[in-house]
Amino acid sequence: MSALVLFTCSLLAMAPTPRFPMGTARMDVGPAPHGLPDWRVQRCAECHAIQVDAWRHSGHATARTDDVFQVALTEDRPGWCVQCHAPLARNLERGPLPKDSPPEEHGVTCAGCHAPTGAEGQAPGMPCAGCHQFGFPVVTSAGQRVRLSQTQPQQDTVGEWRRWQTQSGDTRHCTSCHMPRGNHGFGGTRRTESLKAALRVEQTGASLRVSTREVGHAFPSGDVMRWVSVDVSEDPLFETSRTVATFGRRLEVREWPHEPLPHLGAVEDTRLLPGETRHVPLPAGARYARVIYHLVSREQEDSGLYPPGLSRLVLWASPLQPASPSHPVKERTP
Numbered sequence: 056m057s058a059l060v061l062f063t064c065s066l067l068a069m070a071p072t073p074r075f076p077m078g079t080a081r082m083d084v085g086p087a088p089h090g091l092p093d094w095r096v097q098r099c100a101e102c103h104a105i106q107v108d109a110w111r112h113s114g115h116a117t118a119r120t121d122d123v124f125q126v127a128l129t130e131d132r133p134g135w136c137v138q139c140h141a142p143l144a145r146n147l148e149r150g151p152l153p154k155d156s157p158p159e160e161h162g163v164t165c166a167g168c169h170a171p172t173g174a175e176g177q178a179p180g181m182p183c184a185g186c187h188q189f190g191f192p193v194v195t196s197a198g199q200r201v202r203l204s205q206t207q208p209q210q211d212t213v214g215e216w217r218r219w220q221t222q223s224g225d226t227r228h229c230t231s232c233h234m235p236r237g238n239h240g241f242g243g244t245r246r247t248e249s250l251k252a253a254l255r256v257e258q259t260g261a262s263l264r265v266s267t268r269e270v271g272h273a274f275p276s277g278d279v280m281r282w283v284s285v286d287v288s289e290d291p292l293f294e295t296s297r298t299v300a301t302f303g304r305r306l307e308v309r310e311w312p313h314e315p316l317p318h319l320g321a322v323e324d325t326r327l328l329p330g331e332t333r334h335v336p337l338p339a340g341a342r343y344a345r346v347i348y349h350l351v352s353r354e355q356e357d358s359g360l361y362p363p364g365l366s367r368l369v370l371w372a373s374p375l376q377p378a379s380p381s382h383p384v385k386e387r388t389p
């Protein structure tokens with residue numbers, strides 16, 4: 056066991072902090088600020104109306120009631136998921152909340168970011184890191200979750216951002232892009248317009264060049280169910296279409312170096328890295344192309360778990376230029 060403990064210590068960046076154990080137990084928020092008796096949002100609203108109003112429109116405020124999250128909560132005991140999506144919640148069940156449940160039940164409240172994390176006496180941790188960086192659960196053969204993986208991140212946004220900073224020399228923090236002027240709205244939920252703006256797509260001859268702009272981590276980042284596809288079709292309505300490229304992670308349960316128990320991890324990662332340009336070859340006959348951001352995995356889409364009309368955000372769509380005069384495009388007869 057001692058080798059494991061040493062290894063764990065060298066990867067503290069992914070280890071839970073005592074105050075925020077990444078959903079594996081309830082968050083210990085510690086004393087409320089300004090000598091207030093507790094951390095309830097209602098209290099903060101008296102003096103910080105601007106932050107509270109903006110926060111109400113953020114995905115943080117509804118991270119637990121969010122419908123994609125609720126659909127994804129297929130676990131019998133969703134406590135782990137809920138204790139990160141709504142760290143102060145008392146009700147850990149899935150399904151709709153009783154009417155008049157306080158904001159603490161609905162999502163990440165002020166304490167989720169402003170309660171000091173880390174060991175007593177140490178500098179406070181980076182508030183985004185506890186939730187936007189964590190390992191896959193390690194589960195025993197009996198189905199019990201024993202801890203989070205130290206080597207296989209389920210979400211790696213902070214790690215991706217650190218690598219981007221090192222590589223690009225850009226010093227912008229998460230908050231520089233996501234909280235301009237301290238705005239607690241974080242761009243709101245379902246940011247289709249900002250996702251569109253973050254993607255650059257161009258046809259050059261018989262391929263599409265796909266890259267991102269002003270993104271400080273992989274695209275898509277965050278949740279494992281997210282992926283992006285490039286689809287082509289001969290008809291503008293995409294009644295029959297083909298997926299010619301995907302940007303996402305392929306997961307498998309297997310053994311990993313330095314990990315005593317097999318668990319989930321990414322065996323392939325084809326997401327777009329910041330600064331990278333991907334060339335997607337277009338098949339002959341393709342007349343229209345689309346880039347789609349998928350909120351749930353392909354298996355979940357195929358199983359009808361979430362209606363495709365809601366789980367697919369079209370980020371880019373365009374008719375294609377014929378690749379070259381030597382490959383004339385066949386006209387469709389109506």
Ligand code: HEC
Pocket residue numbers: 087088089091093094095096098099100101102103165166169
């Ligand atoms: C009675 C009014 C009042 C209430 C209630 C109140 N605050 Fe404040 N808060 C202030 C004032 C005034 C400042 C600026 C002066 C200062 O820094 O202490 C401030 C500053 C802050 C700051 C920025 C400075 C820092 O300490 O980092 C944060 C964060 C903050 N409050 C969070 C909260 C939260 C969270 C709540 C609810 C649990 C809350 N406040 C409730 C009056 C209040």
Ligand code: HEC
Pocket residue numbers: 096099100103106107110115163164165166167168169182230234236237238239
């Ligand atoms: C997702 C994390 C997060 C949540 C949730 C959050 N805050 Fe903040 N808050 C921050 C960060 C980060 C800053 C520093 C902003 C900066 O550097 O521009 C901040 C700054 C503040 C400040 C200082 C003034 C300012 O705007 O810079 C106050 C006051 C504050 N927050 C109050 C609140 C209250 C009240 C809530 C609950 C409604 C809340 N925050 C929820 C992350 C959060």
Ligand code: HEC
Pocket residue numbers: 113114115117118119121124139140142163167168181182183184185186187229230233240241242243244245
């Ligand atoms: C207590 C956990 C927690 C903390 C701390 C936290 N987040 Fe989040 N964050 C979440 C969850 C859960 C979601 C998913 C919300 C949704 O879309 O349903 C989320 C969503 C987001 C999104 C997507 C936009 C949106 O509103 O849905 C951004 C951007 C983001 N967080 C940035 C940050 C940054 C920057 C910080 C640190 C200052 C931070 N978060 C701190 C849990 C957290």
Ligand code: HEC
Pocket residue numbers: 183187212213216227228229230231232233242246249250253268269270271272273274275276277278
């Ligand atoms: C250089 C700007 C930039 C920086 C730095 C940055 N982001 Fe982002 N982030 C974006 C853009 C642009 C998007 C895509 C548009 C959107 O979702 O609003 C995005 C999307 C996201 C999403 C939604 C998931 C997705 O990929 O669609 C989350 C969550 C997120 N960022 C969290 C973070 C966290 C946490 C950090 C710091 C560790 C961070 N971001 C740093 C620009 C940035």
Ligand code: HEC
Pocket residue numbers: 077078121123124125127128129130135136137139140185186187188189210276277278280281350
């Ligand atoms: C340690 C914190 C943490 C735990 C535990 C956690 N999540 Fe999340 N989850 C997040 C963060 C942070 C985001 C925001 C990143 C993003 O938008 O992609 C998120 C986003 C999501 C989303 C995307 C929401 C949307 O609106 O698109 C789903 C779905 C989700 N989580 C499901 C789950 C499920 C199911 C579990 C339990 C099996 C779980 N999460 C456990 C932190 C956590």
